[in-house]
Amino acid sequence: MCGIVGYVGGQDAVPVLLEGLHRLEYRGYDSAGIAVRTKTALRVHKSEGRIQQLEAKLPARLRGTTGIAHTRWATHGEPSDRNAHPHVDCESVLAVVHNGIIENGTALRAELEAAGHTLRSETDSEVLAHLIEAAEGDSLEARVRRALARVEGTYGLLVIDRASPDRIVAARNGSPVVLGVGDKEMFVASDVAALVRHTDRVVYLDDREVASIRPGGFSTTTLDAKPTTKTPSPVAVTDEAYERGEHPHFMHKEIHEQPEAVERALRGRLDRDFGVAHLGGLNLSARDLLDVRRIKLLGCGSAFYAGLAGAHMLERLTRIPTDAEPASEFRYRCPVIEKDTLYIAISQSGETADTLAAVREVRRKGGRVLGIVNAVGSTIARECDGGIYMHAGPEVAVASTKAFTCTLVCLALLAIHLGRIRDLSPSDGKRLLGALERLPGQIREILDRGEAIRGIARGIMKRQDAFFIGRAAGYAVALEGAQKLKEISYIHAEAYPASELKHGPLALVSAKTPTVAILPDDDLYEKSLSSIEEIRARRGPVIAIAHDDDSRVREAADDVIVVPRSEPVLDSILMTVPTQLLAYECAVGLGRDVDQPRNLAKSVTVE
Ligand code: G6P
Numbered sequence: 163m164c165g166i167v168g169y170v171g172g173q174d175a176v177p178v179l180l181e182g183l184h185r186l187e188y189r190g191y192d193s194a195g196i197a198v199r200t201k202t203a204l205r206v207h208k209s210e211g212r213i214q215q216l217e218a219k220l221p222a223r224l225r226g227t228t229g230i231a232h233t234r235w236a237t238h239g240e241p242s243d244r245n246a247h248p249h250v251d252c253e254s255v256l257a258v259v260h261n262g263i264i265e266n267g268t269a270l271r272a273e274l275e276a277a278g279h280t281l282r283s284e285t286d287s288e289v290l291a292h293l294i295e296a297a298e299g300d301s302l303e304a305r306v307r308r309a310l311a312r313v314e315g316t317y318g319l320l321v322i323d324r325a326s327p328d329r330i331v332a333a334r335n336g337s338p339v340v341l342g343v344g345d346k347e348m349f350v351a352s353d354v355a356a357l358v359r360h361t362d363r364v365v366y367l368d369d370r371e372v373a374s375i376r377p378g379g380f381s382t383t384t385l386d387a388k389p390t391t392k393t394p395s396p397v398a399v400t401d402e403a404y405e406r407g408e409h410p411h412f413m414h415k416e417i418h419e420q421p422e423a424v425e426r427a428l429r430g431r432l433d434r435d436f437g438v439a440h441l442g443g444l445n446l447s448a449r450d451l452l453d454v455r456r457i458k459l460l461g462c463g464s465a466f467y468a469g470l471a472g473a474h475m476l477e478r479l480t481r482i483p484t485d486a487e488p489a490s491e492f493r494y495r496c497p498v499i500e501k502d503t504l505y506i507a508i509s510q511s512g513e514t515a516d517t518l519a520a521v522r523e524v525r526r527k528g529g530r531v532l533g534i535v536n537a538v539g540s541t542i543a544r545e546c547d548g549g550i551y552m553h554a555g556p557e558v559a560v561a562s563t564k565a566f567t568c569t570l571v572c573l574a575l576l577a578i579h580l581g582r583i584r585d586l587s588p589s590d591g592k593r594l595l596g597a598l599e600r601l602p603g604q605i606r607e608i609l610d611r612g613e614a615i616r617g618i619a620r621g622i623m624k625r626q627d628a629f630f631i632g633r634a635a636g637y638a639v640a641l642e643g644a645q646k647l648k649e650i651s652y653i654h655a656e657a658y659p660a661s662e663l664k665h666g667p668l669a670l671v672s673a674k675t676p677t678v679a680i681l682p683d684d685d686l687y688e689k690s691l692s693s694i695e696e697i698r699a700r701r702g703p704v705i706a707i708a709h710d711d712d713s714r715v716r717e718a719a720d721d722v723i724v725v726p727r728s729e730p731v732l733d734s735i736l737m738t739v740p741t742q743l744l745a746y747e748c749a750v751g752l753g754r755d756v757d758q759p760r761n762l763a764k765s766v767t768v769e
Pocket of ligand 1: 462463464465508509510511512513514517560561562762763764765766
C-alpha cells in the first residue's frame with residue numbers, strides 16, 4: 163500500500179527519492195509523485211500509473227537537496243494525477259505526503275473551504291496541507307503539531323516547506339514512519355526497504371510522535387510538544403535481500419528461498435538435549451505458560467490460514483484448545499478476552515491494520531498477545547507483549563510464501579515448547595526437533611520436482627474453476643492453496659474440507675473442474691481416498707499431493723505430487739510448497755503480473 167520516502171542532506175534528492183519509491187513498489191500502488199525544494203521554489207510532479215511514468219514527466223533540471231515522494235494506493239478518490247501525492251496548500255509553498263485515513267476529513271474539508279481554501283483533489287490527505295497552512299506556530303514542526311491536533315484518523319506524514327530549508331517534518335499515528343540516519347544526511351520512509359541501501363541505523367517513530375529532520379540529525383516530540391528520546395537501532399537486512407537476482411519473479415525467488423528461510427527460523431532455537439525449543443522473545447515464563455487454558459491465533463489472508471494450520475499443531479502437541487480467527491473480524495464482535503487465553507497475532511509485515519487493531523483490542527482488555535512477525539521492529543512486533551520473529555527475510559511478492567512456511571515453523575516451535583511444559587515427553591520433543599531440522603532438505607526435494615509441477619499446472623491453467631480439498635490441517639493447506647491460485651492466476655478456486663464435498667461442491671464437479679487434494683498419510687487417509695473417488699466418479703480430474711505414489715493413489719488421482727514424509731504434525735508445511743508452485747506456474751503460464759496481482763497490496767495498512 164501507499165509508500166512514503168523523504169531525503170534531506172547534501173545529495174541531489176531526486177534520484178534518492180525515485181530509487182526509494184522503486185524499493186516500495188512491491189507494496190502495490192496506482193500513482194506516484196515527488197516534491198523537491200529547489201533553490202528558488204517548491205516543485206511538485208505527479209503521475210497516475212507507474213513510477214516510470216512519473217520519471218518520464220520530470221524535467222531534466224529538477225535539482226534540490228530536500229524532497230519527499232509517494233506511491234499512492236487509492237482509497238479516497240480514483241487513481242489520477244490530481245489525486246496523487248504530494249498535495250500542496252493554496253499558495254503551493256508547502257507539500258505533504260500521507261499514508262493512512264483522515265476520518266474527519268470531510269468535516270475538515272468543509273471547514274477549510276468555508277474559510278476560503280481551495281482544495282484541488284478528492285483526497286482526505288490534501289486537507290492536511292491546508293490545515294498546516296492555516297495553523298499558527300513559530301516553526302513548521304509547531305504548525306504540523308497544531309494541525310494534527312485537529313485530525314482524527316491515521317497518518318504517516320512528511321511535510322516540506324519552502325520557508326524551512328533543509329528540513330522535513332514527519333509524524334506518525336497508526337501508519338509506520340522510519341528515519342534512516344546517515345552521515346550529514348537523513349532519510350525517512352514508511353518501510354525500511356527504502357532505507358537499507360543508504361544506512362543501517364534506523365529510528366522507528368511511535369504513534370503520536372513528530373520528528374523534525376535536518377541533514378545533521380533529528381529531534382522528536384509528542385503531539386503536545388513534549389520532547390522524546392530515540393536511539394537509532396541497527397537493521398540487519400541488506401539491500402541485496404530486496405533484489406530479484408536471477409529469478410524471473412520475486413515469488414519464484416521467495417518460494418526457492420524457503421529451505422534457507424526455514425533454517426534461519428530454526429537457528430539457535432533447538433535444544434536437542436532436552437527436546438525443547440528456545441524462544442527468547444516470548445517474555446513468558448514456564449509458570450505463565452502453565453496457566454494458559456486456551457490459545458487464539460489472529461491474522462489476515464495467508465497469515466490467518468497459517469494460523470488455522472498452526473492451531474492443529476498447537477492443539478495436538480499441547481492439548482490446549484486452540485483456534486484461529488480472521489483478525490479483520492475479531493474486534494467487531496466485541497470479543498471476550500480471557501486472562502488465561504494466549505492470543506497470538508501473525509503478520510509478515512507487522513503493519514496490517516486489522517491485525518494491529520486486534521492486538522490493541524486484546525491488550526486494551528487486559529489480555530496477553532504474542533506476535534509471530536517477520537518485519538523486525540514493525541508496529542505489531544513492538545506492540546505485542548512478546549513474540550517470535552520468523553526470520554524469513556524480506557518478502558516482496560504480494561502472495562506470501564516463505565513467510566507462510568516460516569510462520570508454521572515458529573508455531574511448531576511454540577507447540578513443542580508449550581507441549582514440553584505439559585505432557586509431551588523428551589523423546590517426542592527430540593523426535594519433533596529432528597523432523598524440523600530435516601524440513602529444509604525436504605523442501606529442496608519438492609522444489610527439485612518443479613518441472614513436473616509445471617506440467618501439472620498446464621492442465622489447471624486451462625480451466626476457469628478449481629477445487630482444493632483437505633481434512634484437518636490439510637484443509638488449512640487447501641485454503642492457502644486456493645487463495646494462492648486465485649490471487650495470482652485469477653482462476654476461481656475454492657477450498658473445502660473433503661468431508662463437505664457431498665454437502666455442496668459435488669454439484670459443480672465435472673471434467674472441467676480440477677481438484678487439488680491434500681492427501682497426507684494420516685488417520686484420515688482412507689476417507690480422503692473415498693472423497694477423491696467421488697470426484698473421479700463425476701469425471702473430475704484430481705491432482706493429489708501425497709506421500710506415496712503407490713498404486714492406490716495412482717488409481718485414485720490423475721496426477722500425484724509426492725512430498726517427503728515428516729512428522730504428521732508438520733505435514734502442512736511440506737504440503738503447502740507444491741500448492742505455491744502450482745499457483746506460480748499457472749500465473750506465469752497465463753501471463754499474469756505474478757508479483758503484483760491486480761487490486762491487491764502486500765501490506766494492507768488501512769482497514
Ligand atoms: C495482504 C497480502 C497477503 C497477506 C495479508 C496479511 O492481503 O496480500 O499476502 O497474507 O495481507 O499480511 P501480513 O503482513 O499481516 O502477514
